[in-house]
Amino acid sequence: MSIAENIARVRERVEAAARRAGRDPASVTLMAVSKTFPAPLVREAYAAGLRVFGENRVQEFSGKAGELRDLVQAEWHLIGHLQSNKASKAAELFSAVDSVDSLRLAEKLNSAAEKLGRRLPVLIEVNVGGEAAKSGVAPDSAELEELLRSADRLPSLAFQGLMTVPPWSEEAEPARPYFRQLRQLRDRIAARQLPAVGMDALSMGMSHDFEVAIEEGSTCVRVGTAIFGARKKPTLEL
Numbered sequence: 001m002s003i004a005e006n007i008a009r010v011r012e013r014v015e016a017a018a019r020r021a022g023r024d025p026a027s028v029t030l031m032a033v034s035k036t037f038p039a040p041l042v043r044e045a046y047a048a049g050l051r052v053f054g055e056n057r058v059q060e061f062s063g064k065a066g067e068l069r070d071l072v073q074a075e076w077h078l079i080g081h082l083q084s085n086k087a088s089k090a091a092e093l094f095s096a097v098d099s100v101d102s103l104r105l106a107e108k109l110n111s112a113a114e115k116l117g118r119r120l121p122v123l124i125e126v127n128v129g130g131e132a133a134k135s136g137v138a139p140d141s142a143e144l145e146e147l148l149r150s151a152d153r154l155p156s157l158a159f160q161g162l163m164t165v166p167p168w169s170e171e172a173e174p175a176r177p178y179f180r181q182l183r184q185l186r187d188r189i190a191a192r193q194l195p196a197v198g199m200d201a202l203s204m205g206m207s208h209d210f211e212v213a214i215e216e217g218s219t220c221v222r223v224g225t226a227i228f229g230a231r232k233k234p235t236l237e238l
């Protein structure tokens with residue numbers, strides 16, 4: 001199957017899941033997770049109409065970015081753990097950082113974005129499963145609170161919502177309670193109407209569980225394997 005065919009099938013499944021949940025399919029963004037795949041395949045996905053791409057490493061994307069510069073409508077999201085010392089590079093390369101997991105990182109990204117004269121959209125990554133090996137702030141933690149309260153003094157960041165990677169399971173259904181937990185956390189934060197914190201976005205769901213994520217309110221599903229096929233190289237994040 002070609003990438004275009006894979007995308008058409010994933011799109012159909014996204015739309016069906018949205019309808020099942022009584023949601024407008026247009027309220028769910030399909031992000032193509034292109035990590036480990038070379039620029040020509042990213043180009044194919046763009047030609048098939050996708051505009052939002054996810055990469056998990058600064059280093060890898062900096063190698064590809066040059067080859068993809070002509071895809072002017074593409075949005076490049078960083079979805080993997082970012083070390084503070086790579087914040088400036090990330091702010092230069094990416095349209096958005098969906099994996100902010102500490103106040104220190106948020107501060108570094110804010111200064112980097114300020115120097116570039118831009119406003120950087122960010123999501124806060126939440127470790128809903130409390131797994132030691134995963135990045136993300138704990139739900140209802142002091143760290144999350146600190147990040148949320150810092151938003152109004154980090155004017156070069158645009159806080160837009162939450163992102164999560166739930167504990168791995170082969171089946172989709174076990175992820176449901178984690179997706180629901182993230183949505184409920186988002187709703188609690190939104191209800192507080194904190195200054196400079198937008199809380200619409202919920203980035204959750206991957207190839208094997210995106211339909212369940214959509215049923216639980218996802219606004220962005222991050223799909224790699226179901227679009228590009230299996231990754232050959234293991235990645236650090238998963």
Ligand SMILES: *Cc1c(COP(=O)(O)O)cnc(C)c1O
Nearest residue numbers: 033079206207222223224225237
């Ligand atoms: C790799 C990755 C994905 C995509 O995973 P697939 O199972 O290939 O769809 C989604 N989110 C994050 C954070 C990733 O690192």
